[in-house]
Amino acid sequence: MFQHVTELVARCRTQALEPSAAVTAAALWANLHGIAQLxxxxxxxxxxxxxxxxxxxxxxxxxxxxxxxPMAS
Incomplete structure (x- = not known):
């Protein structure tokens, strides 16, 4: 599942599947988990x-x- 999230992040940020996409995906996951927990x-x-x-x-x-x-309009 994390690989799928990383691929989605890479697509949204138009960057290759490189470590930075995985780091961003992990930070997003942690942020969303924190929101849910709080x-x-x-x-x-x-x-x-x-x-x-x-x-x-x-x-x-x-x-x-x-x-x-931000989402493009």
């Missing part, structure tokens, strides 16, 4: 108190943008 503990909701109900979606979008760059 959300399951309730810490994410506490940190974003007063934000919209779709805060977890916005966190995921922010992680994807940070690691892959």
């Amino acid at each position: 959300w399951s503990w309730g810490s994410g909701q506490l940190a974003l108190r007063g934000q919209d109900s779709d805060s977890h979606d916005r966190l995921i979008e922010a992680a994807l943008d940070a690691h892959l760059g």
Whole structure:
């Protein structure tokens, strides 16, 4: 599965399947895992108190943008 994620990262970043794509994929995976863990503990909701109900979606979008760059329109 990680190889598939690495290939997707390489495609999004238009880079060859080289170590940097794997590093980016691992960082993205760690970031998304952290969001999921914090959300399951309730810490994410506490940190974003007063934000919209779709805060977890916005966190995921922010992680994807940070690691892959913003989506082209």
